[in-house]
Amino acid sequence: MASVLVPLAQGCEELEAVTVVDLLRRAGIRVVTAGLDDQPVRASRGVVLIPDTTLGDALAEEFDMIVLPGGQPGATHLGQDERVTGLLQQMARAGKYTAAICAAPGVLARGPARHRFPRYPGTGGRARTGLRQ
Numbered sequence: 001m002a003s004v005l006v007p008l009a010q011g012c013e014e015l016e017a018v019t020v021v022d023l024l025r026r027a028g029i030r031v032v033t034a035g036l037d038d039q040p041v042r043a044s045r046g047v048v049l050i051p052d053t054t055l056g057d058a059l060a061e062e063f064d065m066i067v068l069p070g071g072q073p074g075a076t077h078l079g080q081d082e083r084v085t086g087l088l089q090q091m092a093r094a095g096k097y098t099a100a101i102c103a104a105p106g107v108l109a110r111g112p113a114r115h116r117f118p119r120y121p122g123t124g125g126r127a128r129t130g131l132r133q
Contacts, residue, residue: 003030005063005087008051009078010036013071014043016101020067034058036081044071055083066091070102079107 004024008017017033024031035041035051042048066087068078078084088108091098100108 001028001030002064003032003061004065004067005058005061006031006033006067006069007055007058007078007081007084008033008035008041008049008069009074009081010039010041011044011071011077012041012049012069012074013102014045014047014049016071016104017043017049017069020069020099020101032058032061032063036077036084044074055081059083059087063091063096065097065099068098068100068104068107070100070104072103075103075106078104 006017006021021031021033032053033049033051034053034055034057036055038054040048040050068075068084084107088098098108
């Protein structure tokens, strides 16, 4: 069965996180939500999300895909977490899928596993270099 990791950071966009999780689970795909720590996640509009596990525990598993929800400051928190950026690089090297919504593509623009992609205008336009276009 395919598996998808959705890391949840404080200030993520709840609609972008919950909609992805809901649709994938309805499609029969195993989805794991993982908080950056062991606390409930207060999303950008005040909705409190309870992750399935912590990112530290989730990293013991392999995933076919990672989906980064946007929202601020959630996307910034994801980009500042070395475990998230390391996993993105590992996923890129393995040829696995990565998705990022709204402000979260800015996370993909950092590091050696860069992609070209459109993103929300307030996050800086397009990445200059990339593995994929």
